[in-house]
Structures are given as structure tokens and as C-alpha cells.
Amino acid sequence: MRKENFQFGDVNFKWGDQLADVKSQLPEKDTITLSDEASYMPEVVTIKLPKFWTLNVAHCHFSAVDDDRLIDSIWINIPAQLIDRQQVIKKLIAYLGQGSDYSSDSHYYSDNVVEHCEWVFDNCRISVSMYGGVREEDDERIIGCLSIWLTDVGLLDALYSKPIRDMEAKMADQIVLSSIESFQTKQAQDMRRSRERDMFSDYPADFVVRAFDGLEKEALFQTPLAIRSRITESQICTWQSLAGDYYLSDYWQTVKLEKGLNCSWNNLLPTKFGGVCYVSIEGLVITDEHSRPETKVFIKHLEKILETKIKCRESYSD
Structure with missing residues (x-):
């Protein structure tokens, strides 16, 4: 009812x-x-x-x-x-x-x-x-x-998912496969919105994530299958479109890389518990072990694309 x-x-x-x-x-x-x-x-x-x-x-x-x-x-x-x-x-x-x-x-x-x-x-x-x-x-x-x-996740999908679906279809047709540069992470990346996916487990996970991303105006898209087929859940990559635009993808989500994006890099050193590193690019959060040299290489790559510095905030984990 x-x-x-x-x-x-x-x-x-x-x-x-x-x-x-x-x-x-x-x-x-x-x-x-x-x-x-x-x-x-x-x-x-x-x-x-x-x-x-x-x-x-x-x-x-x-x-x-x-x-x-x-x-x-x-x-x-x-x-x-x-x-x-x-x-x-x-x-x-x-x-x-x-x-x-x-x-x-x-x-x-x-x-x-x-x-x-x-x-x-x-x-x-x-x-x-x-x-x-x-x-x-x-x-x-x-x-x-x-x-x-x-x-009512169906109502959210009906109202807000179409622009995301349209952009995902456009992205899928514009991938320059030779432009993919991948980076290995120690930790596997997770699909977002675990709470919403659990709440609406009768629906496909991609459907639920897209509906709530549309509601909340997230600047994220589901990673094209052509990119997913070339990385694992423990890899992230950048790639370009035919128009020359840059994108950042993990196995699940993709964000368009543009100047002025909200970027943060937090390196939490271990105390009683293990440390962790978070790199956030406009809502796409990459999680990995703390203090990896590979993270610095990835950050320098992003800085070059975005033409900005991404400062590392270092502290101790609780």
C-alpha cells in the first residue's frame, strides 16, 4: 500500500x-x-x-x-x-x-x-x-x-537519473582507450552508497546509486564498461575522451577532471589502529593504505591535469 x-x-x-x-x-x-x-x-x-x-x-x-x-x-x-x-x-x-x-x-x-x-x-x-x-x-x-x-527509489530515478544516464552514454562513446593511465592501490575500492544499496536490495545496485546521486546532485557517473574491463577494483585510472576531456575512474565511479574541483588528500598515520589515506576528488573518494609513495605519484599526475596543487593533510588516526 x-x-x-x-x-x-x-x-x-x-x-x-x-x-x-x-x-x-x-x-x-x-x-x-x-x-x-x-x-x-x-x-x-x-x-x-x-x-x-x-x-x-x-x-x-x-x-x-x-x-x-x-x-x-x-x-x-x-x-x-x-x-x-x-x-x-x-x-x-x-x-x-x-x-x-x-x-x-x-x-x-x-x-x-x-x-x-x-x-x-x-x-x-x-x-x-x-x-x-x-x-x-x-x-x-x-x-x-x-x-x-x-x-521510493523509483520516483527518484524517474525524476533525476536521465541526465546522468545520458552523460554516461555519451562518455561510453567518447573513450580514447590508448589514453588510459592506471594506478595500483593496496586496498580495493568500494561501491558507494552501501546504506542505500542495502535499503533497496531488490533493485540493481547501479540503479540505486544513480537515483540517489541524481537526487543529491553528485558530479559522479558510473564507470563505462570499456574502462571497467581494463582495471580491477584495486586500480584507479585517468583517461581522455575524443574531445580531450580528462576523467578519473575507479572500478565503480567516474568523475570529470576540471579546474576548480574540490580536492583533498588526508594521510592518517597509525596509532592504536592502522593508518589510512583518503584522496577525494569532487565526491569520488579513493581509500588506501597510509603513506604510500605510489599515492604521491598519483597526486602529481592529478595536479598536472588539474593545474593545481593538492596539499597533503597529515595527522594521527584516532
């Missing part, structure tokens, strides 16, 4: 709506836009919401990756006045039906979730978490949180 539409006070919301669609249904004075947590939540729109699904609440928060991306998660803080946790869950069960997952805990302190229930639909999940004590979050005193988040 799917749950497509929700009524948040005066706001009629459906999956696929953007933040602008929420704002357009309300007077400007009734919305608050937050962006101070941009590291993981680029934009949040908060609306006043006195009641939702028979619960007395205060605000509803919508979040999206960016202005032109759909809202993919919504949460409603449950005010501290509603201290009867069981009653909150009973009201939600009466509205949504019996939850698929219920748990409780007797350790009553604010950092702990003492009552939790979840409802699973074909395209989204709804959960309520009740805390052991009062928390201060989003400028509110709260005792719990009702969360609604999208789990």
Missing part, C-alpha cells in the same frame, strides 16, 4: 513536491526557512501546525537537498506538554493502523528513546520516537518526534 498525499494544516503535500510548493500554499509570515545546518540538510522550511493526525503539535519541518529537489523527509516535533507517551502512540495507531515495528525501553533520560513505533508503506515510512525526557530541538521543548520519509 502506498501513501501519496498528506494534509499538513492548510498545506496539501504529495511526494514529488518541492519546498517552493509548500511555501506557495501559505502566507510568507507562516514559513521559516533554515539553512544553518547546510552540511547535511541544505534547506529546511518550517510551518506552523497546531494539530496533526489528532495530535496537538506546534510546527512541521520539511527538508530537501536543494530548492529544485523534492522534499524527501518531514518531521513534526511533539511538544513536551504531551508527556503521555503511550497515549501519543495509541492515537497514531488508531489513525494509521497497527505499526509494523514497536519497541520500548525503561531507561528514562532525554537522550534515550523509550517508545518507538514504525509504519511501512510501499513508498514511504512513518515513525514516532518518544524520549525519556524533555529535549531542546529546533527552538522547541519536545518529548518526541514524528518522522515521515520517502523510500
